[in-house]
Amino acid sequence: MKKYNKFILLLLSIFLIFSGCSNRGRLEIKESSKPKTIESVSEETASETTSEVTSEKTSAARTTTEKSSTEKSKKSLAVSTTKEIKQDHQERLEVHFIDVGQGDSILIKYGDYNMLIDGGSQDRSCYNYLQDQNIDSLDYVIATHPHEDHIGGLIEIVESIEIDTIIMPNVTHTSETFDNFLTSVAFSRAKVFQPNVNDVYNFGDASFTIVAPVSDFYEDLNNYSIALKLNHGDNSFLFTGDIEAISELEIISSNQDISADVLKVAHHGSDTGTTDQFITAVTPSYAVISCAQDNSYGYPDLKVLQRLRDNNIDIYRTDLQGSIIASSDGKSISFNQKPNNGLIAGTLPTTEVLQTITTQTPISAAPQNISETTGEQTVTIEATIKSTVESTVESTVEQTIAQTVTQSSVPPTTTLVTEAPIIQPAVAPYIGNSNTGKFHHSSCSSVDQMNPGNKVPIYDRNDAINQGYVPCKRCNP
Ligand SMILES: [Zn+2]
Numbered sequence: 001m002k003k004y005n006k007f008i009l010l011l012l013s014i015f016l017i018f019s020g021c022s023n024r025g026r027l028e029i030k031e032s033s034k035p036k037t038i039e040s041v042s043e044e045t046a047s048e049t050t051s052e053v054t055s056e057k058t059s060a061a062r063t064t065t066e067k068s069s070t071e072k073s074k075k076s077l078a079v080s081t082t083k084e085i086k087q088d089h090q091e092r093l094e095v096h097f098i099d100v101g102q103g104d105s106i107l108i109k110y111g112d113y114n115m116l117i118d119g120g121s122q123d124r125s126c127y128n129y130l131q132d133q134n135i136d137s138l139d140y141v142i143a144t145h146p147h148e149d150h151i152g153g154l155i156e157i158v159e160s161i162e163i164d165t166i167i168m169p170n171v172t173h174t175s176e177t178f179d180n181f182l183t184s185v186a187f188s189r190a191k192v193f194q195p196n197v198n199d200v201y202n203f204g205d206a207s208f209t210i211v212a213p214v215s216d217f218y219e220d221l222n223n224y225s226i227a228l229k230l231n232h233g234d235n236s237f238l239f240t241g242d243i244e245a246i247s248e249l250e251i252i253s254s255n256q257d258i259s260a261d262v263l264k265v266a267h268h269g270s271d272t273g274t275t276d277q278f279i280t281a282v283t284p285s286y287a288v289i290s291c292a293q294d295n296s297y298g299y300p301d302l303k304v305l306q307r308l309r310d311n312n313i314d315i316y317r318t319d320l321q322g323s324i325i326a327s328s329d330g331k332s333i334s335f336n337q338k339p340n341n342g343l344i345a346g347t348l349p350t351t352e353v354l355q356t357i358t359t360q361t362p363i364s365a366a367p368q369n370i371s372e373t374t375g376e377q378t379v380t381i382e383a384t385i386k387s388t389v390e391s392t393v394e395s396t397v398e399q400t401i402a403q404t405v406t407q408s409s410v411p412p413t414t415t416l417v418t419e420a421p422i423i424q425p426a427v428a429p430y431i432g433n434s435n436t437g438k439f440h441h442s443s444c445s446s447v448d449q450m451n452p453g454n455k456v457p458i459y460d461r462n463d464a465i466n467q468g469y470v471p472c473k474r475c476n477p
């Protein structure tokens with residue numbers, strides 16, 4: 001967070017120098033997401049803007065809770081927005097799961113109110129969609145976590161669309177995309193909040209509650225994802241970013257009410273999440289998976305599709321059906337198309353291709369940078385993979401995935417394998433994380449939390465250092 005603060009402060013001071021300290025472009029960062037009262041927000045907006053629409057919507061739109069009294073305020077908040085809002089439950093709330101290829105982007109429209117959860121990657125799909133929908137202002141932008149397939153597309157949107165509030169997790173990332181995103185945020189007029197579980201934000205006479213992240217520290221960036229539950233009358237939607245089983249378990253353990261009619265399936269349908277326990281806790285009637293057709297990560301996973309189907313959940317998929325629009329009148333939810341409940345799983349590149357890529361890519365130089373660039377765990381060269389991915393029939397999907405997962409969990413360099421001692425101990429004393437570039441004692445608690453696909457057995461400490469792995473600060477291997 002230090003680095004993030006310095007960065008923002010530097011940008012801010014440069015900007016203030018050039019702008020002669022004018023009010024325009026003023027950046028507010030609410031590090032603790034310390035809630036504001038409606039009154040203070042109203043005063044502030046009234047003094048800083050002449051735009052009627054903005055000031056009215058701002059004062060109505062946001063209410064956050066005092067952390068110390070979240071339980072009490074959760075109930076009272078729905079009542080507290082009052083005058084500007086039409087108490088009209090007839091108004092339809094629309095949730096657009098935008099087809100942004102590989103990534104997430106969800107536009108929520110409710111009368112004059114607009115909200116965006118993630119913006120997909122930088123290919124402008126989200127931006128173009130917002131243009132088509134005539135969206136010229138957003139009350140909320142939620143940047144669930146700093147991976148490129150979630151924040152890449154937000155950069156241009158933050159630069160060009162009036163945004164009232166941005167909510168983003170308290171985590172930094174060293175990618176160029178994230179730096180650019182922070183710059184766009186710093187130069188926008190939006191207020192910036194960090195997520196606190198149980199904080200409630202008003203969205204017209206609907207509202208949403210922050211559900212995750214529950215903890216402050218995670219091994220994997222995906223688990224920093226903001227998850228939130230949107231309530232509209234009797235209907236509810238649960239948005240989960242890329243959370244994995246660890247975050248899901250924390251949410252369940254924290255005894256929050258996460259039951260929802262519609263579940264945005266976490267992490268593009270990867271088997272890293274959407275556990276049976278989580279599905280049981282949410283008990284959705286509908287599930288939406290956002291991913292690209294023929295993506296190189298093998299999303300969605302067959303096991304996830306199977307679990308959803310076993311629970312009689314209707315499945316909608318952007319890879320097969322394009323943008324999905326769910327519409328709620330506060331009592332029931334309808335979709336713009338029929339569900340696609342087939343067990344058509346994503347396929348991973350074949351073993352042969354992965355081997356070629358592993359040898360061609362200088363992963364050892366900076367394992368972390370590569371995962372940052374791709375935004376996911378598997379290292380890929382898209383063009384190569386696309387031309388060589390085998391189309392696998394349903395019955396062989398599971399077998400293919402099993403093979404490729406084994407292949408993708410090899411250490412990030414081929415030399416690591418060849419340099420390992422000939423007589424290896426049965427259990428490696430160290431475990432590397434191919435996603436974060438850190439290594440741990442095999443007994444470190446972080447190892448249990450790691451994705452099996454990212455675990456790299458390491459037999460010699462020097463090897464780990466030579467391969468670019470950084471020692472874990474917890475277990476000091
Ligand atoms: Zn993602």
Ligand SMILES: [Zn+2]
Pocket residue numbers: 145147221222242375376
């Ligand atoms: Zn991610």
